Amino acid sequence: MKMLKNIAVIAIALSLLVPVISSADQLDKVIKRGQLNCGVVLDFPPMGYFDRNNKPAGFDVDYCHDLGSALGVKVNVLNLTWGERIPSLISGKTDVVIGSTSDTLERAKSVGFTYPYFVFKFQTFSKKGVNINTFDDLKHIKVGAALGTTYETEYLAYAKKKGWGKNNYTAFKSENDAYLGLYQGKVDAIISTNTNIATKLQTKEFKDYVAGPFVPHYDDIVGIITKRSEVSWINYLNLFLVHQIRDGNLNKHHNTHFGTDAPAGLIQTLRDNK
Amino acid sequence: MDYEFHWSIVWRHMPEMLQGAFVTLHVSVLSMLIGILIATPLAIAKLNHNKFFSPIATVWVEIARNTPGLFQIYMAYFGLGALGIHLSPYVAVLCALAFVNTGYLTETFRGGFQSIPKTQYSAAKSLGMSRFQSYRHIILPQMFRRIYHPMTNQFIWAILMSSLGILVGMNELSGETQRLQSLSFRTLEFFIVAAVMYFIITKLVLLSTALIARKLFKGEI
Numbered sequence: 001m002k003m004l005k006n007i008a009v010i011a012i013a014l015s016l017l018v019p020v021i022s023s024a025d026q027l028d029k030v031i032k033r034g035q036l037n038c039g040v041v042l043d044f045p046p047m048g049y050f051d052r053n054n055k056p057a058g059f060d061v062d063y064c065h066d067l068g069s070a071l072g073v074k075v076n077v078l079n080l081t082w083g084e085r086i087p088s089l090i091s092g093k094t095d096v097v098i099g100s101t102s103d104t105l106e107r108a109k110s111v112g113f114t115y116p117y118f119v120f121k122f123q124t125f126s127k128k129g130v131n132i133n134t135f136d137d138l139k140h141i142k143v144g145a146a147l148g149t150t151y152e153t154e155y156l157a158y159a160k161k162k163g164w165g166k167n168n169y170t171a172f173k174s175e176n177d178a179y180l181g182l183y184q185g186k187v188d189a190i191i192s193t194n195t196n197i198a199t200k201l202q203t204k205e206f207k208d209y210v211a212g213p214f215v216p217h218y219d220d221i222v223g224i225i226t227k228r229s230e231v232s233w234i235n236y237l238n239l240f241l242v243h244q245i246r247d248g249n250l251n252k253h254h255n256t257h258f259g260t261d262a263p264a265g266l267i268q269t270l271r272d273n274k
Numbered sequence: 275m276d277y278e279f280h281w282s283i284v285w286r287h288m289p290e291m292l293q294g295a296f297v298t299l300h301v302s303v304l305s306m307l308i309g310i311l312i313a314t315p316l317a318i319a320k321l322n323h324n325k326f327f328s329p330i331a332t333v334w335v336e337i338a339r340n341t342p343g344l345f346q347i348y349m350a351y352f353g354l355g356a357l358g359i360h361l362s363p364y365v366a367v368l369c370a371l372a373f374v375n376t377g378y379l380t381e382t383f384r385g386g387f388q389s390i391p392k393t394q395y396s397a398a399k400s401l402g403m404s405r406f407q408s409y410r411h412i413i414l415p416q417m418f419r420r421i422y423h424p425m426t427n428q429f430i431w432a433i434l435m436s437s438l439g440i441l442v443g444m445n446e447l448s449g450e451t452q453r454l455q456s457l458s459f460r461t462l463e464f465f466i467v468a469a470v471m472y473f474i475i476t477k478l479v480l481l482s483t484a485l486i487a488r489k490l491f492k493g494e495i
Contacts, residue, residue: 171453
């Protein structure tokens with residue numbers, strides 16, 4: 001009887017120890033689960049969008065699948081809005097968000113960033129005939145952008161520096177709404193990324209529109225994000241990104257989604273910034 | 275949950291949050307006033323089966339009560355935009371809120387009018403009051419006293435629904451919170467503070483309506 005009691009005590013003690021010994025990190029969890037929950041913003045072509053069959057597609061989605069096959073697990077792509085990226089990580093709905101997230105130092109206090117995996121330029125987009133020769137011409141027209149994006153922040157910071165005020169500015173809930181607003185004439189120009197604008201220019205709705213000047217002195221360098229505390233997971237993701245360049249996957253996806261080889265400048269920026 | 279809260283960043287952005295809270299309060303109070311102003315004649319028209327206004331009231335109430343607020347705000351902004359009518363986010367949200375408030379309040383007011391005995395109308399008439407005078411002095415004061423509580427419910431609902439203004443990029447409390455959290459990714463902190471601010475706003479509004487009511491109704495509510 002006494003022995004049974006002892007065994008029971010030891011069993012309880014061991015069970016208390018188990019969480020300490022096997023403190024599985026995110027990398028272990030994903031492998032054990034056999035599924036990678038990968039968050040992507042599917043409102044941001046060609047990085048993330050729904051294809052003709054309503055399936056997630058795009059550069060970021062391809063990166064999710066590459067990561068899944070590197071890990072040897074299935075991939076579950078979750079559609080996020082810009083604002084849902086962080087809550088989805090904190091609540092554990094996603095293991096990683098490949099969602100064109102600009103790696104500011106302010107944000108890095110809250111989430112863990114990998115090396116950069118892509119670089120954008122911010123650009124104006126407007127109907128032909130709207131007079132925008134330099135970025136400073138935006139002062140005189142109605143400007144819009146998607147709420148909570150870095151180009152919104154950059155535009156507002158620029159406007160503030162120049163003393164323009166916010167009266168001519170409209171925020172839109174999503175990237176698509178910003179394009180809709182431009183199309184309806186609610187604003188004269190929007191700020192977006194060069195990549196998204198290039199995609200829109202190929203559609204017939206926007207054939208009378210033109211891409212204008214870039215936001216001055218700004219490269220938007222984006223990384224993959226995950227929980228800040230998951231250091232070994234971030235290490236793995238960093239190596240994954242190195243391999244994406246080394247193994248030619250970056251180039252392959254660039255060809256698929258942008259129609260050209262990855263420019264040498266892009267690869268150089270990624271290498272310089274890591 | 276392995277999450278460390280950083281509150282200092284929220285305090286740093288408090289002026290912008292408060293500015294957003296002010297816009298929230300502003301738009302909901304205004305939408306409520308417009309709602310009351312339109313709903314009163316609509317309710318009377320409905321009760322009197324006015325040939326022209328009664329059908330308008332019925333259609334208004336049906337649409338306002340049976341479609342989501344999100345849809346109404348979207349229609350006011352992008353729907354009218356497709357027809358070439360461009361409202362600013364503030365005006366679009368104000369219109370949508372006033373539209374819904376009117377719909378609900380019309381029904382509330384109708385109930386309030388019906389709860390007043392018919393004899394009072396005849397009594398006012400026998401005192402030589404005109405129709406307008408009897409509404410002004412006899413019916414409306416009693417009606418508003420009776421529907422005071424459902425009306426404050428509607429008010430709170432308008433404050434909370436104004437958060438949908440985020441959909442059309444309005445800089446009310448939710449929109450401002452969304453923008454601020456995207457700078458630092460301190461999503462939880464900013465939204466918790468926003469929730470507390472909504473709570474305080476509704477409490478303040480309830481308190482001030484109670485004070486106004488006490489003054490108007492001489493304590494009897």
